[in-house]
Amino acid sequence: MTSLPVVNQPPHRCGALLDHLSRRMRLRSESVLAPLGLRPRHLIALTVLRDLGGSSQQDLAKILEMDGTNVVGLLNDLETENLIERRRSPVDRRRHVVELTDVGVKLLVRAEFALAAVEDEVLRGLSDEQRETLYELLHQATSKTEAEACTEAVTRPTC
Structure with a gap:
């Protein structure tokens, strides 16, 4: 019996899931x-x-x-x-x-x-605690980008 080589699983990537979630959120948001x-x-x-x-x-x-x-x-x-x-x-x-x-x-x-x-x-599949964690993680992931955008807006010569 030949055994298959062990292939390491790649780390979880969440880009596709975030894209799917954002599409669902956007479509429902637009409808309301x-x-x-x-x-x-x-x-x-x-x-x-x-x-x-x-x-x-x-x-x-x-x-x-x-x-x-x-x-x-x-x-x-x-x-x-x-x-x-x-x-x-x-x-x-x-x-x-x-x-x-x-x-x-x-x-x-x-x-x-x-x-x-x-x-x-x-987000009905998440508990209140999980939603708060999600919010904190998303805020953390975007805060550097937001800070950089604010800095750029203030330091541009056209301001």
Whole structure:
């Protein structure tokens, strides 16, 4: 009887699983955001504006890692729905300051509530403790990238 050579198993790689999980999360998220009139990019912009308490259009473009022209289109969408307000900066009249409106805050809360239900559905195989561990690990994995992005945004000569 010939024995097969022992082949070492490669270490577990999670890229494919993360991609599958993110696709499931994205598809379900898009389906609950659509009835609210939002797309994921709208939600991200609203969240950033809430967390920052407002922002200049240029800073928002850097944070969102979007071209300025695309940010203007995104903000036009949000302004049309009265979710944001753009005003001239009192410090520099050449710049616009972007802030959430009360309507924007209320819609963001509704969207986050709907997305929490999506997260519960997609991650239903995990306990609360496992979800917290997953969150901490994902936060740790992305924190260096986020810190580097923030540093780049601050140190670029166009800032």
